[in-house]
Amino acid sequence: xxxxxxSRAEQRARTRRTLLDQSRRLFTEHGYGGVGLAEIVAAAGxxxxxxxxxxDGKPALFRAVLEQVQREVGAAVAGAAEARTDPWEQLTAGxxxxxxxxxxxxxxRIMLVDGPAVLGWNQWRALDESSSARHLEESxxxxxxxxxxxxxxxxPLARLLSGAMNEAALWLAGSGDGQDLEDVWSALSRLLExxxxxx
Amino acid sequence: xxxxxxSRAEQRARTRRTLLDQSRRLFTEHGYGGVGLAEIVAAAGxxxxxxxxxxDGKPALFRAVLEQVQREVGAAVAGAAEARTDPWEQLTAGxxxxxxxxxxxxxxRIMLVDGPAVLGWNQWRALDESSSARHLEESxxxxxxxxxxxxxxxxPLARLLSGAMNEAALWLAGSGDGQDLEDVWSALSRLLExxxxxx
DNA sequence: CCTTTCACATACCAACGGTATGTTGAGTTG
DNA sequence: CAACTCAACATACCGTTGGTATGTGAAAGG
Numbered sequence: 001x002x003x004x005x006x007s008r009a010e011q012r013a014r015t016r017r018t019l020l021d022q023s024r025r026l027f028t029e030h031g032y033g034g035v036g037l038a039e040i041v042a043a044a045g046x047x048x049x050x051x052x053x054x055x056d057g058k059p060a061l062f063r064a065v066l067e068q069v070q071r072e073v074g075a076a077v078a079g080a081a082e083a084r085t086d087p088w089e090q091l092t093a094g095x096x097x098x099x100x101x102x103x104x105x106x107x108x109r110i111m112l113v114d115g116p117a118v119l120g121w122n123q124w125r126a127l128d129e130s131s132s133a134r135h136l137e138e139s140x141x142x143x144x145x146x147x148x149x150x151x152x153x154x155x156p157l158a159r160l161l162s163g164a165m166n167e168a169a170l171w172l173a174g175s176g177d178g179q180d181l182e183d184v185w186s187a188l189s190r191l192l193e194x195x196x197x198x199x
Numbered sequence: 200x201x202x203x204x205x206s207r208a209e210q211r212a213r214t215r216r217t218l219l220d221q222s223r224r225l226f227t228e229h230g231y232g233g234v235g236l237a238e239i240v241a242a243a244g245x246x247x248x249x250x251x252x253x254x255d256g257k258p259a260l261f262r263a264v265l266e267q268v269q270r271e272v273g274a275a276v277a278g279a280a281e282a283r284t285d286p287w288e289q290l291t292a293g294x295x296x297x298x299x300x301x302x303x304x305x306x307x308r309i310m311l312v313d314g315p316a317v318l319g320w321n322q323w324r325a326l327d328e329s330s331s332a333r334h335l336e337e338s339x340x341x342x343x344x345x346x347x348x349x350x351x352x353x354x355p356l357a358r359l360l361s362g363a364m365n366e367a368a369l370w371l372a373g374s375g376d377g378q379d380l381e382d383v384w385s386a387l388s389r390l391l392e393x394x395x396x397x398x
Numbered sequence: 399c400c401t402t403t404c405a406c407a408t409a410c411c412a413a414c415g416g417t418a419t420g421t422t423g424a425g426t427t428g
Numbered sequence: 429c430a431a432c433t434c435a436a437c438a439t440a441c442c443g444t445t446g447g448t449a450t451g452t453g454a455a456a457g458g
């Protein structure tokens with residue numbers, strides 16, 4: 001299994017990664033409040049001393065896990081958008097990528113449910129802004145500047161769409177029905193399309 | 200102050216109400232995880248025995264508080280809608296009432312932030328459905344049936360709009376700027392109006 | 399009155415997050 | 429290469445937490 005070989009830096013990295021992986025799994029299964037540090041360190045095969053050597057406490061550990069999840073979601077959104085050239089398609093592809101990515105159980109629980117409660121909404125919002133939400137507002141701003149979007153301030157619209165997609169992802173994760181994704185997607189598409197400037 | 204007069208039923212009701220009021224205040228100020236039962240019972244002037252006589256535990260107490268908050272928000276939404284006769288105005292008035300009501304600190308923290316994390320999203324969603332979200336979907340369904348709304352399934356649209364308004368309320372509560380409410384409201388109005396059937 | 403029952407108060411427990419200190423081996427230095 | 433340093437943990441412990449089991453005094457019932 002995980003031998004205690006390697007340099008000190010390797011051991012440090014491996015321990016930290018194991019802690020992150022196991023806590024992410026347990027947070028997903030039982031929620032932040034439903035899992036104790038004892039359970040986490042037991043699953044990782046270390047002790048609380050190791051955990052507190054790497055993280056400042058339980059909230060800091062959760063924050064590190066959340067940042068990891070948000071980086072992955074942000075990368076998925078950005079990747080889907082960059083695969084397109086048309087600005088409007090970049091927006092829609094990014095939104096669809098966010099919807100599918102956020103339906104995963106760990107994203108759902110860690111990012112959408114427990115995140116705001118553990119860190120407080122303001123901190124959660126700041127993290128969300130720096131990862132995936134930023135792409136949405138930038139995309140909308142570009143569309144507004146080139147006149148493709150109906151003229152309006154983009155910041156409020158970005159908030160509304162972000163909230164709409166968050167809620168939709170939570171709903172989709174619970175339904176498990178593939179048809180629901182298409183229903184939500186057409187509804188969201190209608191909302192997006194309605195903000196496109198009529199030629 | 201609160202004398203121990205009255206019949207046994209009156210004492211019971213008074214104790215329960217005090218417990219609900221104080222826990223609601225403390226949950227709002229420090230969040231669910233940030234306040235202990237000791238603090239709650241001290242503020243209410245009773246002991247843990249009284250609390251456990253009225254509620255099954257800390258999550259059950261929070262659930263009772265949440266249901267109270269949701270009833271108030273639902274009543275505000277329904278009241279604003281029923282003050283109008285035109286179906287479309289009922290929708291917009293209800294949405295605006297939800298936005299303003301959900302900006303209050305207790306609604307924000309208890310209903311929007313801690314609610315899903317404490318009860319789990321499925322239970323939270325069931326409570327939300329039975330209070331304010333139901334009005335939204337019913338209003339949309341009525342508009343769809345009478346042909347005022349662009350033909351589409353209303354359930355996904357209701358979910359998207361509900362999430363959008365939740366997020367908007369969270370943002371508005373943090374900004375404190377009165378202009379932001381108007382910005383968000385015009386953005387939301389544009390989204391709603393775009394789903395109105397063009398004559 | 400006397401008894402029962404309700405509405406709590408008191409005392410207590412296991413588990414929790416967090417800390418203080420001990421230990422070991424890799425990396426550095428003379 | 430031997431002595432030393434210090435990072436990377438392990439171990440033991442503490443105060444507090446949510447939860448429970450039991451005691452108690454006043455109101456309701458006969």
